[in-house]
């Protein structure tokens with residue numbers, strides 16, 4: 001399939017250059033943390049208009065909430081509340097709902113998404129403390145243990161499962177164990193991990209976990225969801241400083257008539273329903289995570305063969321997005337590298353680190369070994385074009 005209007009990827013390719021590698025719909029492959037490449041059938045599923053009261057549509061919503069709960073083995077004591085907006089909307093909703101006005105949040109920070117939670121607390125005037133580790137160091141459960149013992153005012157702990165800033169995996173089960181032992185609520189931003197990394201509600205006690213439609217679940221962007229302990233959500237009634245982000249209100253309304261309070265992102269939900277079919281067909285978390293791990297392995301091995309160095313040792317790396325040090329060779333200019341890869345059909349991502357010059361390549365979304373190998377060939381050709389001789393970083 002090719003599309004009628006030329007994609008920018010082809011429009012800017014020089015006539016003599018190689019044909020770019022493009023997705024089945026003629027788009028470049030998104031090797032980014034999101035939005036991500038979706039399958040043709042997920043995009044196709046959006047070609048319908050539904051009224052929000054349509055019984056078929058209400059059934060789709062019901063099914064979606066049940067399936068999301070099942071992914072974390074949530075039982076009768078858990079509920080799923082979807083919410084319009086990007087991932088940050090539902091992170092903000094989680095903090096505003098679950099941390100009471102007189103509560104205090106301890107945020108485990110090792111990247112931009114942890115810091116964003118602090119910013120949300122600033123906006124909401126919620127008391128918080130941060131426990132920070134460097135971007136290449138996981139959250140520290142022992143330090144958390146000491147912090148909770150030292151400060152009885154802390155009511156909740158917030159953690160990012162995979163900190164997408166670097167791609168680091170935080171030790172969720174250990175953090176959850178410490179929070180539970182101290183009787184504090186745990187709030188999890190699992191945005192870039194949900195569906196690819198195991199999270200079992202029977203083993204990890206949390207008040208709430210949030211994620212979105214368009215990361216590892218491979219739907220279109222446009223909605224997030226919160227999986228909450230029913231009792232914790234019930235206790236959150238009246239906490240939200242925001243009407244549109246009031247998860248308790250959204251939940252009560254949805255339990256009542258099966259409908260969203262405000263205009264639902266109908267096309268996004270239809271796409272998500274289809275994406276969940278494909279997720280289940282792939283074997284759920286084990287299958288999806290397995291494909292991403294293979295993508296990640298091919299990427300890391302191939303980039304190391306070209307001389308690049310990863311920020312993280314393999315044991316801290318989540319199979320989601322990989323941070324590479326920028327080569328010290330002055331002929332390596334990220335903007336040029338980016339543009340030329342884009343022309344070859346691959347979109348990568350700038351670094352977001354404060355500790356080192358870097359860039360990132362994602363391995364999630366509707367892509368597999370074939371695309372990862374093609375991306376490596378594109379990287380190699382681009383380096384040759386740029387006359388980059390060595391990809392070793394400045395001393396790290």
Ligand SMILES: *Cc1c(COP(=O)(O)O)cnc(C)c1O
Pocket residue numbers: 033034086087088089091113160162163164189190191192212
């Ligand atoms: C992507 C992401 C978010 C939300 O980002 P949006 O751009 O608002 O969708 C939040 N936390 C993490 C860890 C993420 O990876």
